[in-house]
Amino acid sequence: MTITKNKVVLMHYTLKDNSGDILDSSEGHEPLAFIQGIGNIIAGLEEQLEGKVVGDKAKVVLAPEKGYGHRNEENVHIVPLSGFQADDDEKLEVGMQVRVETNEGVSIADVAKIEGDEVTLDLNHPLAGETLHFDVEIIDIREATKQELEHGHAHGPGGHHHH
Ligand code: ZN
Numbered sequence: 001m002t003i004t005k006n007k008v009v010l011m012h013y014t015l016k017d018n019s020g021d022i023l024d025s026s027e028g029h030e031p032l033a034f035i036q037g038i039g040n041i042i043a044g045l046e047e048q049l050e051g052k053v054v055g056d057k058a059k060v061v062l063a064p065e066k067g068y069g070h071r072n073e074e075n076v077h078i079v080p081l082s083g084f085q086a087d088d089d090e091k092l093e094v095g096m097q098v099r100v101e102t103n104e105g106v107s108i109a110d111v112a113k114i115e116g117d118e119v120t121l122d123l124n125h126p127l128a129g130e131t132l133h134f135d136v137e138i139i140d141i142r143e144a145t146k147q148e149l150e151h152g153h154a155h156g157p158g159g160h161h162h163h
Pocket of ligand 1: 148151153155160162
């Protein structure tokens with residue numbers, strides 16, 4: 001069986017940046033389970049996995065435009081600190097992630113800087129601008145169940161668990 005659209009793929013992966021630092025890895029965990037071709041993983045990686053078989057190992061290098069895009073300084077906003085409710089007694093700190101309302105709905109922003117009454121929020125994806133270096137190993141490939149296709153994600157080990 002080869003990887004084609006709507007197959008469930010179990011894959012071990014390690015993601016590194018240009019300097020070889022590990023950003024994310026399935027090592028020591030269950031392999032990642034995803035449905036090919038429906039956007040469970042980034043499109044650039046799906047493209048490179050198409051046609052692979054169990055046991056295949058591959059190095060996939062994705063430029064930012066095939067990964068999480070380039071950083072856009074228009075996605076950096078300075079907002080008043082007073083706009084953050086302190087009712088959950090969690091103090092706002094640099095590096096925290098907060099939910100913000102944007103024109104396109106709710107989005108996740110990084111708190112990049114706090115200075116006086118000004119908070120700098122960065123809505124760029126944390127991996128925007130990065131060239132992504134994936135080392136992948138295909139562990140298993142199977143047909144997706146009807147329910148998995150309806151839900152849009154893989155079930156079972158490495159996938160979603162329903163309780
Ligand atoms: Zn489900």
